[in-house]
Amino acid sequence: MNGQAIEFKRVNKWFGKLHVLRDIDLSIASGEVVVVCGPSGSGKSTLIRCVNVLERIQQGDIVVLGQSVTVPGLNLAKLRTRVGMVFQQFNLFAHMTVLQNIMLAPMRVKRVSRDEAERTARALLERVGIPHRADSYPANLSGGQQQRVAIARALAMQPDVMLFDEPTSALDPEMINEVLEVMTDLARDGMTMMCVTHEMGFARRVAHRVIFMDEGQVIEQSEPEAFFAAPKSDRTKQFLSKILSH
Amino acid sequence: MKRWVTMFLMLAVAAAVALPAAAQEGTLDKIKRTGVLTIGTRTGSPPFAYIDKSNNWVGFTIDLVEQLVKPAVEKEVGKAIKIEKKESTPPTRIPLLTSNAVDLIAGTMTDTPQRRESVDFSLTFFYTGAQFMVKKGSPIKSINDIGGKRVAAQQGSTNAKIIREKVPTAQLREFPDQPAAFQALVQGQVDAYTNDGIQLYGLKAKSPKPDDWDVVGDFYSEEPYGMAMRKGDAKFKAAVDAGLKNGFESGKYFDLYEKWFGAKGEVPYPMTPQVKAYLMKQIGK
């Protein structure tokens, strides 16, 4: 896939009176890995949630995989099958086993046969490193394992783009790496990724571009080397000094 | 958990058995002590006992208690007493009596052999029999015509029992109170409503269009109304009967009958000679 995967065009969004996204102009190319960071309340989560229309924008447009999200009567479910998402709180379905969680959407949305869905699911569990937990229930898994299942579940739909909304923020420190490794592998395989995260090590190693947001605006964006070595704005410097100090 | 349930049940049963046994005091003694005779009666059975337009609880049976039974009881206990009235319905009246909540059921209760196993009855103070109320022009003229028809009756009444035995093909619908049963007749849910003739006459007289309704059929049951008392309290029963007997002898009973059932009464229901003979035969006349 060539060209732009996601394009934000002068996007504005308000929650009531609160102006949470201000004139966002941003493009993410196919195969690109972008890390979005910024202080809490900066609008980075809202930004990523607008891509698969969990939030609606009031002005401007977002074009996802060639499809404008502001078209009236847009088939949202169809768009979302091409955009995988991983949440901070894993959001596995507690009443289903790991395998059932992964097989659900392919079977219900894409009408894939049970056998094929199961084959895919087991292959994905292999890929995220927990094939032996296929029949466990989410509550019996560690946080790191749950998040890896969540990634496998998103991948089962064979999306063209993956969105990560603070995927490691809810994890104990010793589990963060196992999730980041999976994400790193995914990036190496050429997946288009938009990640909201504070894992600066991951950003440095894996991202093609780092975006810094504050107060609903994109303050600065550049390649990781430049971003960490020579941040241009004071706000970025401040933010980095806080987040890298420990 | 199960053990607790068992224990609770045993306690409940024990309490049910023990409570009546604790109350051994005779009714007259109780009235003497409290100065009150508590009767269980109806609120919606004109003209026997009902709440009238000016919100008074009145009726033929209530008059009988006030004017005939009360003086007789006062004579026995040797002091003036008050009458207190409580609502009682067919399903609640015997429990009210046996639990001592009331001393006398004075409403529209039919004296039957089964009931005599649980309570004692006074002399019969009214005599009627079951008939049918139908829309004017209905093909139903008597109990012989109700096979396959929908018939409303009052729950806990003897009429339903007789219909079930005599005409099993009739579709019986039993309602807890008269208004609901009559409503069912008005709307056509049922083809006929059966109750004691006098009740039906009362209902017809009170209905918005009395001429729309007919009360039909010979009495297919005998419904002698009596006042009910706790079983085995001979002294109290003697006092109540004495009051009624005095009423029959002095003619005061018949004055009250005229007041409620005479041509100008609440529900005109002239007494037939047979009924009068039946009543007088009770006191040997």
Place this chain on the structure above:
Amino acid sequence: MQYQFKWSVLWSGQSAGWLLQGLITTLELSALAWILAVCLGILAGALRTVTFAPLRAAAVFYVEFFRNVPLLVWMFFWYFGVPPLLPRVVQDWLFNHGAEFWAAVIALGVYTGARMSEVIRAGILSIPRTQFEASLAMGLTVGQAYRLIILPIALRLIVPPMTNESLNLLKNSSVALTISVAELTFQTRQVETYTAKAIEALTAGTLIYLVLCLGIATVMSRLERRFAIPGLIARVGAG
């Protein structure tokens, strides 16, 4: 003058048969009403949590209207109020084919459904909103998200309060006697009429209701354990 107990009235004569008939009618009435109530409850409960305002308003109207009017009134409404709106032929057919029973089923089902919907709504609202978002993000439609994710979890969470409502439904079914449905309480009174043994008849009725309620409570707690989500809901009395 003391009350003479005679428990044999309960099994002599027709009493046992009547009580059995009453029991069957109560069970039929309650079961049908329960199915109706659960369907309506799930529908209204789910609709109250959707974002589309007119649907939410319709569900609010249903719940507030039906649960705030006494059940007795609903019995009369469905039995006396509705049939006159139908053609005479249909009325006659209904009256010959147990109109009172079906009126009672509808009254009880619709009334309890309104109450159950509140329980179900609470269950749905107790599930984090992000579960719903995760379902949508996978490409499920709103309907699929409710059917496959939200409701299956919510229904497991609300077994205890639903047990409560189910027991209430069973007990409330006795109100049907006001429109001449010959259910258990009706038959209890029938026994009392024929035998004049009120305490015996009432005790029999009470015991039957008690056994039914304990039975339902047992079945529901089995269900709760059987469908418990591993690790999510503590198993009651397990281990």
